[in-house]
Amino acid sequence: MKIALIGYGKMGKAIEAIAQGRGHEIVHRIDINSSHLLEKEHLSQADVAIEFTTPETAYHNIEKCFDANVPVVCGTTGWLEKLPEVKAQCLEKHQAFLYASNFSIGVNIFFELNRRLAELMAPQKEYRVSMVEVHHTQKKDAPSGTAITLAEQILEKVPGKTGWVNEATNDPASLGIVSKREDPAPGTHTIHYSSAIDDITITHTAHSREGFAAGAVTAAEWLKGKKGIFTMKDVLSL
Structure with a gap:
């Protein structure tokens, strides 16, 4: 080809x-x-x-x-x-x-896990969801495109969430995405569901391009x- x-x-x-x-x-x-x-x-x-x-x-x-x-x-x-x-x-x-x-094939499988987890968590009102993404300092956009895809999947499934913001937030209607730029960091995305009783976290970490x-x-x-x-x-x- x-x-x-x-x-x-x-x-x-x-x-x-x-x-x-x-x-x-x-x-x-x-x-x-x-x-x-x-x-x-x-x-x-x-x-x-x-x-x-x-x-x-x-x-x-x-x-x-x-x-x-x-x-x-x-x-x-x-x-x-x-x-x-x-x-x-x-x-x-x-x-x-x-x-x-x-x-990344791993990330695309992670997308499916994220969508399914959001479905399971949607009825559980006691949990707050947030996201952290970490990339190298040369990355031009924030949040990452991968983070936006993950956020859109969550917003589709979790009632009461109307949008995302590129910062930590206590607004129950917003999904907070914290973007960090560090070297070396090909890309890490973490979805965190937190309650007074326990936490559930899923993470994808890339080791290289x-x-x-x-x-x-x-x-x-x-x-x-x-x-x-x-x-x-x-x-x-x-």
Whole structure:
């Protein structure tokens, strides 16, 4: 498979190593200094594009992939106010798009555990739920996209919660998300249910970027040749 890497930072390089180890070819490595490769005549050489850039550039990069008729796997977070527009364009142009706030297989299983735990805890009014996420200091957005996904799952299941805030809170209608930035820290997410009687905690801790990168390559392999809008739930049959 021929892959265009849009974003060639630490994540892009981790994806490259895994993709090449699986026998794939990287036909383009696109960063701020090679943005001309986003033009149709260059992008169209790829079977799929994997996009890990910045919140400011993701939407434009995805548009370019659609215009070049190239399926795109996107892992950039912090731009989701434009996600409905991207989905509409994808369907209108008969393209393929797969977004995940986190491509790690372990994290996607953790999402399922979080959803189920929220269902079980919903009737238990004596518990207060909160979240802490820890990432490296180079991470540009807070809370993390993974934390937002976890929060949205909780808000869907726990009655009385109307939204999340990026701080600790005593407001019973808000889910507090505390974001910490420390090095080295590829990513830790902890959901905490607390009562006067006991506590219940679930945590996912990443040890390196390899899990994220491997999941992104798996998603690209799965997306090749498809049309439509997908998530890692489709890839993993969750």
